[in-house]
Amino acid sequence: MADNTFDAIVIGSGISGGWAAKELCEKGLKVLMLERGAEHKHITDYKTATKMPWEFEHRGKTTQQQKEDYPVIHRGWAANERVMDAWTNEKDSPYTEVKPFTWWRSYRMGGRSVLWGRHSYRWSELDFEANAKDGFGVDWPIRYKDLAPWYDHVERFAGISGSVEGLPYLPDGQFLPPVPLNIVEKDVAAKIKAFYKGERHMINSRVANITVPHDQRPGCQFRNRCWEGCQFGGYFSTQSSTLPAAVKTNNLTVRPLSIVTKILYDKDKKKATGVEVLDSMDNKTYEFKAKIVFVCASALNSTWLLFNSATDIWPGGLGSSSGELGHNVMDHHYNLGVSGEIEGYENVTEFGRRPAGFYISRFANTPGDKNRSFLRGYGYQGSASRQGWGRVVAELSIGSELKEALTEPGGWRIGATGFGEILPYHENKISLDSEVKDKWGLPVLKMDAEMKENELNMRKDIKEDLQAMFEAAGVKNISTYDSGHAMGHGIHEMGTARMGRDPKTSVLNGNNQVWDAPNVFVTDGACMTSSSCVNPSLTYMALTARAADFAVSELKKGNL
Numbered sequence: 079m080a081d082n083t084f085d086a087i088v089i090g091s092g093i094s095g096g097w098a099a100k101e102l103c104e105k106g107l108k109v110l111m112l113e114r115g116a117e118h119k120h121i122t123d124y125k126t127a128t129k130m131p132w133e134f135e136h137r138g139k140t141t142q143q144q145k146e147d148y149p150v151i152h153r154g155w156a157a158n159e160r161v162m163d164a165w166t167n168e169k170d171s172p173y174t175e176v177k178p179f180t181w182w183r184s185y186r187m188g189g190r191s192v193l194w195g196r197h198s199y200r201w202s203e204l205d206f207e208a209n210a211k212d213g214f215g216v217d218w219p220i221r222y223k224d225l226a227p228w229y230d231h232v233e234r235f236a237g238i239s240g241s242v243e244g245l246p247y248l249p250d251g252q253f254l255p256p257v258p259l260n261i262v263e264k265d266v267a268a269k270i271k272a273f274y275k276g277e278r279h280m281i282n283s284r285v286a287n288i289t290v291p292h293d294q295r296p297g298c299q300f301r302n303r304c305w306e307g308c309q310f311g312g313y314f315s316t317q318s319s320t321l322p323a324a325v326k327t328n329n330l331t332v333r334p335l336s337i338v339t340k341i342l343y344d345k346d347k348k349k350a351t352g353v354e355v356l357d358s359m360d361n362k363t364y365e366f367k368a369k370i371v372f373v374c375a376s377a378l379n380s381t382w383l384l385f386n387s388a389t390d391i392w393p394g395g396l397g398s399s400s401g402e403l404g405h406n407v408m409d410h411h412y413n414l415g416v417s418g419e420i421e422g423y424e425n426v427t428e429f430g431r432r433p434a435g436f437y438i439s440r441f442a443n444t445p446g447d448k449n450r451s452f453l454r455g456y457g458y459q460g461s462a463s464r465q466g467w468g469r470v471v472a473e474l475s476i477g478s479e480l481k482e483a484l485t486e487p488g489g490w491r492i493g494a495t496g497f498g499e500i501l502p503y504h505e506n507k508i509s510l511d512s513e514v515k516d517k518w519g520l521p522v523l524k525m526d527a528e529m530k531e532n533e534l535n536m537r538k539d540i541k542e543d544l545q546a547m548f549e550a551a552g553v554k555n556i557s558t559y560d561s562g563h564a565m566g567h568g569i570h571e572m573g574t575a576r577m578g579r580d581p582k583t584s585v586l587n588g589n590n591q592v593w594d595a596p597n598v599f600v601t602d603g604a605c606m607t608s609s610s611c612v613n614p615s616l617t618y619m620a621l622t623a624r625a626a627d628f629a630v631s632e633l634k635k636g637n638l
Contacts, residue, residue: 080367084110084331085633087353087368089338089383092189093615094602094622095374096316096324097232101626102372103329107633110366111324112336112355114375115166115185118192120317124307126160134159153180154567160306164193170517178564179525181378181571187334188316189376190569193305196286196313196433197459198238199612200229200249204444209608212453215406215502216578218607219588222249228620235323236314236619237292239434240284248439248612255289256282257298257434262420262462262490267436269551278441278547283434283459286314286616293319302431313433335359337518341371341396341598343388349597349638350396356518370597370629370638374622377603378407378508381574382523384585384592384600385510397575397585397592397600404509406502406576407527408609410568414537416544417493418556420462427464427487435461438494438547440611442539452535453501456611458544460494492553496540497568499611500533506565508574527565537563570614572606590625597638599625 085107088098099111117123131137138159140152151157151165166183173181184190203222210217226249233252240253259267259282267280287298288311295311295318304313311318324330337356342365344351352367373380381404387396397403438458443450465488506527514522541558548556565571578584581593586605592598601622603614610617632638 082365083367084108085368086110086370086372086629087112087366088372088374089353090189090374090376090380090602091187091316091321091332092374092376092602093191093194093316094618095372096188096191096320097619097622098372098374098601098626099324099330100320101623102630103324103327105626105630107329107630109324109330110368111330111332112338112353112366113187113332113334114337114358115187115189115334117334118187118317120307120311120322121309124309125163127303127306127309150180151182153564156182160303161193164305171522172514172516173522174511174514174524176524176526177528179527180564180567181525182566182569183376187332188321191315192307192317194615195613196304197437197613198233198236198240198284198286198616199437200251201225201610201612201617202247202249204247205608205610208454209502214453215608216576216580216583219577219579225617225620225624228624229616231623232616232619235293236286236319237288237295238284238286238616239282239289241282243279243281245279245281245439247444251284253284254292257285257287257289257432258282259436260428260462261426262423262492263436266420266462266492266548266551266553270547273550274547277446278438280436280438283437285434287312287433295319298433300430300432302433304433337520338375338383339363339386339520341373341383341387341595343391343396343595345388345391348595350595356520358518361518369633370599372622372626372629373598373600373604374602377571377574377606378523380600380602380604381508382510384575388595392594396598397594399594400582400584402504402576402583403585404574405504405507406573407506407508407525407565408500408502408572408606409565410497410570410609410611411500411529411533411537411563412495412497412568413563414540414558414560415458415460415493415495416541416548416556416558417491418548418553420490420492420552421554423464423490432461435459436494438544442536442543450539452532452539454499454532454536454611456496456498456536456540458494458496460492462490462492464488464490492548494544496537496544497611497613498533498536498540499609500529500565502573502576502608503530506573525565529563529565570603570609572603572609572614575600575604576607577605578607589628590621599629601625
């Protein structure tokens with residue numbers, strides 16, 4: 079095999095790219111993984127993970143220079159001294175905003191799989207049927223039964239901790255023991271279940287933190303410093319899981335610092351022949367050939383690549399013949415929630431740093447729920463904890479008064495954030511901005527997407543429903559907040575190259591193949607046809623493993 083020729087090319091090394099490489103390599107294909115960022119090695123490159131808090135020069139705060147250099151990251155909670163090296167250089171890689179759009183990117187090996195929040199929930203039949211039933215977007219070309227065995231497959235390998243609950247709208251999976259709820263969360267959960275007669279559920283978070291040794295990884299140490307990288311492999315990431323598995327096969331070649339600028343397309347064969355790559359260090363262009371191409375560059379960057387490909391045939395890019403490429407941008411809206419105080423647990427203190435808390439599963443617009451002013455639904459993620467020494471700062475105590483205040487921990491508080499579904503609006507879109515270039519002279523993305531009336535109505539219920547649940551559970555001094563939400567801020571960007579049943583209304587078919595190039599597969603967030611209200615990464619994993627299995631089968635049959 080020539081140095082530039084492979085069976086398969088995988089573009090991107092994040093959650094989807096890592097899975098594509100693992101599955102294709104384990105099935106015997108020679109695979110080239112292309113990553114636009116630099117190498118980021120497991121354990122050795124987790125530079126801050128073993129530092130003590132006092133060893134950070136700014137105690138976790140960012141500098142004035144970082145605030146100027148990373149304005150997007152400073153729009154939210156992600157600006158932290160510990161992880162600033164993880165975020166993409168915003169001066170080198172800008173984007174433009176017709177409407178406010180918060181795009182948090184990590185261009186390095188593993189992508190955001192090192193940084194992610196790890197919540198891992200299956201979609202239900204309710205999610206896959208939603209578009210067809212309420213008429214928004216197009217019908218998914220698959221249903222839960224098509225993905226269920228692949229959820230099993232990826233959960234067993236990744237290691238998902240959770241509790242079996244038997245909930246119809248949040249399917250159970252192949253779980254490791256759950257990260258336990260604390261005593262307050264257990265009691266609040268029981269009170270909510272009793273008050274709502276078993277129709278609302280507060281359960282253990284389902285997270286990709288392994289609670290027992292798994293796949294030669296020793297397990298989560300409950301340090302809760304996951305986004306710095308875990309030397310114990312305590313959670314699923316490309317570095318800790320899929321990349322080692324792919325490397326073990328001796329079928330993987332990894333090329334970092336490689337910006338894929340276009341997919342090469344043969345108009346006579348109606349297939350891709352490979353990719354064109356710009357080396358980000360020497361600015362030279364290289365070509366690599368392959369029989370199949372998996373596009374896993376993250377939702378919006380994958381569509382950027384399609385925009386730039388086969389433009390001599392389709393001015394709008396590869397996959398644009400339906401008129402849907404770049405449209406139907408989705409996210410999860412949050413930045414709102416409820417918190418309050420819990421009395422009666424003053425003699426209870428729990429120790430440790432759990433990497434998870436509780437989850438309240440969807441109940442809005444499920445069968446039996448009525449009179450909502452919006453479509454679809456939402457869930458909640460939260461936790462309860464006892465206040466520590468930081469609580470006394472506001473009291474401005476000094477001397478003996480301060481010492482006395484710190485001899486006992488503070489009271490218990492509980493809080494949660496709502497995560498709501500955003501509908502697939504055609505007018506929410508991205509496009510190329512030909513007037514603005516990045517460091518390498520490439521056009522950047524222009525973001526034009528926003529929440530609409532449906533989501534704004536939903537946000538009212540998110541606060542009111544959670545406040546009512548907390549009141550029913552005896553929570554005191556309840557307060558609510560809603561700080562607004564710009565698209566992208568949920569870090570769950572989806573859509574822009576959706577799956578569907580008809581090439582006239584979708585970019586991809588039911589096997590994640592580009593209708594116009596069947597040997598090109600898009601399996602990251604770009605492929606999503608709707609957004610559900612649960613975290614999407616587990617579904618990306620399952621879709622990728624399913625598509626890889628199909629691709630290899632078709633390759634062996636000579637169909638690709």
